[in-house]
Amino acid sequence: MRRQRIPVVLITGFLGAGKTTLLNHLLANRQGARIGVVVNDFGQVNVDALAVAGQVDTMVSLGNGCLCCAVDASGLDAMLGRLSRPEAGIDVIVVEASGIAEPRDLLRLMIASENPDIRYGGLAAVVDAAEFETSRTRHPELADHLRLADLVILNKADRADADALAKVRTVAEEFAPGVPLLVTDHGRVDPRLFFDPRPRETYGQLSFDDLRADDHHDHARHLHTQYESITFTSAEPLSPRRFLEFLEHRPPGLYRVKGTLDLGSADPRSRFGLHTVGSFVRLDRSAWPVGPRRTELVLIGAGLDRAEVTRRLTACRADDHTPDERGLLRILRYLDDPATDR
Numbered sequence: 453m454r455r456q457r458i459p460v461v462l463i464t465g466f467l468g469a470g471k472t473t474l475l476n477h478l479l480a481n482r483q484g485a486r487i488g489v490v491v492n493d494f495g496q497v498n499v500d501a502l503a504v505a506g507q508v509d510t511m512v513s514l515g516n517g518c519l520c521c522a523v524d525a526s527g528l529d530a531m532l533g534r535l536s537r538p539e540a541g542i543d544v545i546v547v548e549a550s551g552i553a554e555p556r557d558l559l560r561l562m563i564a565s566e567n568p569d570i571r572y573g574g575l576a577a578v579v580d581a582a583e584f585e586t587s588r589t590r591h592p593e594l595a596d597h598l599r600l601a602d603l604v605i606l607n608k609a610d611r612a613d614a615d616a617l618a619k620v621r622t623v624a625e626e627f628a629p630g631v632p633l634l635v636t637d638h639g640r641v642d643p644r645l646f647f648d649p650r651p652r653e654t655y656g657q658l659s660f661d662d663l664r665a666d667d668h669h670d671h672a673r674h675l676h677t678q679y680e681s682i683t684f685t686s687a688e689p690l691s692p693r694r695f696l697e698f699l700e701h702r703p704p705g706l707y708r709v710k711g712t713l714d715l716g717s718a719d720p721r722s723r724f725g726l727h728t729v730g731s732f733v734r735l736d737r738s739a740w741p742v743g744p745r746r747t748e749l750v751l752i753g754a755g756l757d758r759a760e761v762t763r764r765l766t767a768c769r770a771d772d773h774t775p776d777e778r779g780l781l782r783i784l785r786y787l788d789d790p791a792t793d794r
């Protein structure tokens with residue numbers, strides 16, 4: 453079986469918005485996940501708090517499950533290649549774009565990558581809620597960059613009054629409509645938005661370094677809990693057409709979806725694995741195990757209308773058990789490597 457592709461999460465934002473602070477927060481709250489980090493320079497990353505085990509040219513290997521490397525955009529693909537090698541055992545790669553990098557270029561590089569071991573994990577745009585209006589008058593493109601975001605993080609809420617916060621929120625909603633928006637400070641968002649924790653038994657008890665890392669991060673605890681997850685299961689197959697419609701008109705606030713789909717196909721290899729982030733959709737297929745087939749989805753976001761999402765998914769159930777092969781063909785355009793995966 454092919455290995456799961458590793459999600460690559462891009463963190464963008466203007467100078468000083470709080471990108472490194474968010475990255476450090478994720479490192480301190482990684483819940484057993486091994487994080488590969490790509491930054492432009494190590495300067496601000498809390499490397500010493502994470503027990504450096506060894507350093508190889510531009511890559512720092514951290515004792516407790518983090519690989520950190522520094523590259524500019526031209527070296528990104530090569531670095532993603534190194535981080536996604538199976539022996540690195542990485543669960544998620546986080547790329548922190550420099551405050552002056554053009555996020556569109558970074559996104560293009562990521563989407564165009566032919567590396568079969570990675571997949572797009574979303575673009576989180578960090579916005580300095582206190583300074584955004586001022587920065588935007590000098591750099592009007594800042595608002596435009598929000599159009600690329602799959603998640604908007606309004607950071608430094610502690611420094612912005614209600615008025616300023618409301619203004620930035622309005623701009624974000626105008627340039628990134630329907631995109632989940634989190635208001636926070638010191639990057640304290642729930643890491644489960646970006647990656648799945650490893651079950652405790654696979655990484656054992658907290659090590660001394662983990663505890664020490666936590667101590668070093670004053671803001672690591674007390675996560676802001678605006679993150680929501682909705683679980684949907686169905687023993688009835690879903691109609692591929694209806695589900696495609698759901699995917700292509702995703703509910704406001706939805707950031708990512710993962711799970712297994714039963715689309716009513718007669719093919720034994722029709723267990724579809726689904727990963728979406730923002731409007732990016734990827735399906736893979738495998739054989740169903742013996743036993744009943746089920747759709748099981750987890751939807752993650754902020755500001756989701758739980759009842760409406762569940763209602764829409766329930767309405768995706770097929771009316772009967774006649775396979776809709778034509779409908780299936782339409783959704784299969786999202787299949788990962790359709791030519792080689794059979």
Ligand SMILES: Nc1nc2c(ncn2[C@@H]2O[C@H](COP(=O)(O)OP(=O)(O)OP(=O)(O)O)[C@@H](O)[C@H]2O)c(=O)[nH]1
Pocket residue numbers: 465466467468469470471472473474496550551552607608609610611636637638639
């Ligand atoms: N008051 C306050 N300060 C914050 C917050 N988030 C980050 N900071 C501080 O703001 C400064 C800039 O944060 P960074 O995380 O380095 O910002 P950055 O986006 O990585 O900056 P560049 O790498 O220069 O683009 C640091 O001094 C942080 O401690 C916040 O929510 N509230």
